[in-house]
Amino acid sequence: MSNSMGSSALSTPRFCNTGTFMRMPRINEVEDPDFVIFGVPFDTASSYRSGARFGPSAIRNISAMMKPNNVIMGVNILEELKGADYGDVNVTPGYILPTYEAIENELQPIVDAGIIPIGLGGDHSITLALMRAVAKKHGPLAMVHFDSHADINDEVFGQKYNHGTPFRRSLEEGIVDASKSIQVGMRGSLYDPNEHRIAEEELGYKLIPAHKMVDMGFDAVIEEIKARVGNHPVFLTFDIDFVDPAYAPGTGTPEVGGFTSRETLYMLRKLKDLNFVAFDVVEVAPAYDHGEITSYMAANICFEYISMLALKKKEARL
DSSP states (O other), X not given: OGGGSOSXXXXXXXXXXXXXXXXXXXXXXXXSOSEEEEEEOOOTTOSSOOOGGGHHHHHHHHGGGOOSEETTTTEEHHHHOOEEEEEEOOOOTTOHHHHHHHHHHHHHHHHHXXXXXXXXXXXXXXXXXXXXXXXXXXXXXXXXXXXXXXXXXXXXXXXXXXXXXXXXXXXXXXXXXXXXXXXXXXXXXXXXXXXXXXXXXXXXXXXXXXXXXXXXXXXXXXXXXXXHHTTSOEEEEEEGXXXXXXXXXXXXXXXXXXXXXXXXXXHHHTTXXXXXXXXXXXXXXXXXXXXXXXXXXXXXXXXXXXXXXXXXXXXXXX
């Protein structure tokens, strides 16, 4: 990461490395961390509104509001775990392939050391590179995907790498096991009316759109997720536009008819028993935010991720 780089904007963009999550120390100040937070401030694969490059810094800034005790899960994350902020990947603005290479190269030592990575995006294109690094250690991953879009396009604007294509590329590259993966929360108008059918019948994912989630009830959705992934190594990827724009307006491609912040946190907490090996939260675009509520939602999602890890460690100790 850019800890070892100089401060020149020619080596690391000016919007990188502007703070740490929950005022955690940098990675070089913590020995053998259980997890690390890292930012990927890349947004030039977005198809409508850019600005998610500023997501990592916005999430870190508001995360100073977070306190270490998760009362619902019964854990103090800083007592149960050692964590650190690893700074930002040195992305190459406007160039996705060099950025992918940087993500993989900088994340691989973390994953290989058995440290759980928690990524802050950036647009959703970055998840493909994160998954590549994680899959090199764990093999094909189970994916739990919260989003309002399936992101399974073959091409967008004639390009294979875009924030609307990562979960088709991940299958083609063999880094995700579709039979162990599930996508939830999809909604809104579509170019292809068969997109959800394609996700399931052609690509092999399980997909539960938002309206069916409401019909089923959230507990039934959670049981579907658990049954789908089993004890397989899980990458949980969360696009902030899963949350209704009334609660998370600061994103590039908002979709109405989504979920409240309370409903979202309820569902995440119910996944605490899964075999998580990596997380990310993406598509926070603070220029479209109001009162930092989107960034704060993303920070709370990260807090729930960490709390799940802390609970596992606590239960193992007991």
